[in-house]
Amino acid sequence: MESKKVIGIMSGTSLDGVDVSLTEISGKGYDLKVKLLDSATFSYSKKLREELLKVSDSATSTVDMISTLNFYLGEIFSECALYLIQKNDLNSSDIFLIASHGQTICHIPKGIKLQGKNIKSTLQIGEPSVIAERTGITTVSDFRARDVAAYGEGAPLTPLPHYIFFHSKKKNRLIINIGGITNISFLPKNIDPFKITAFDTGPGNMLIDMAVSLFTRKKHYIDVDGLIAKKGNVNLPLLRTLRSNPFLKRIPPKSTGREEFGELYLKQLLSKFKKKMPMEDFIATLTFFTPFAIKRAVKEFLP
Secondary structure, three states: OOOEEEEEEEOOOOOOEEEEEEEEEEEEOOEEEEEEEEEEEEEOOHHHHHHHHHHOOOOOOOHHHHHHHHHHHHHHHHHHHHHHHHHOOOOHHHOOEEEEOOEEEEEEEEEEEEOOEEEEEEEEEOOHHHHHHHHOOOEEOOHHHHHHHOOOOOOOOOHHHHHHHHOOOOOOEEEEEEOOEEEEEEEOOOOOHHHOEEEEEEEOOHHHHHHHHHHOOOOOOOOHHHHHHHOOOOOHHHHHHHHOOHHHHOOOOOOOOHHHHOHHHHHHHHHHHHHHOOHHHHHHHHHHHHHHHHHHHHHHHOO
16 A cells, blocks of 8 residues: 555543544555654543543433534544644645544443343444544544454454554564553564454553542542552552452453443442541552553463
């Protein structure tokens, strides 16, 4: 394939904002060359983040708000893409396509029984039709949905780009991506791209962020530089409870999200432990749990 300019749009389960990249791609098949030309990050407003949290929770979600946010995020994603185009003195006609993952608000890879069938599902919002209309550029999306339709987990979606960027003929490589959820890709030397081992290991920053928000009554949404955790000590009873979560024992392929490690799970932990420890110890323990889950996954499920 001759060189093509492509814009990628990504927003993760951290719900902190939108990442947009302008790339130049050439080659074919799995022998691709990808050059990053420019990128930008746009933070979600406090109000938008709260609305996204509401529609990500079945207890507070409404169908009209899901529909509205779907189109609203389409507008936001469009503005982000157009910003990058204009910043680089390009026109829409210079861009081969826009690839937009969308904002995940529901992910049920284990499935729910419905009329005798186990239906696995996932839902991302950020209407691609709006992006295509506002930019005039062919827009591709529904990456997770297509993977679930093909009997995959729908996540993680990064193994193929990890292969393109990092595979080696001489070295085994392990790629660790810590976002709202943590995922890993294992790339043995000379690996066939169809035989990559990749799966979610557990929460990344999701539980930490939610705990900070609840403890500070939404004054803060993240533990900047881990300063809160640094002041605390790991609480062993809380850690034992976290370690007993059945997701850690589940055999890959596997993926997870807010349905498993969201606000309901955090509130269960808080009701049991909050009165017994200061905020700093609670945050320190959640922070310790993220690398613990990574290490356990590597030891149990990788050679």
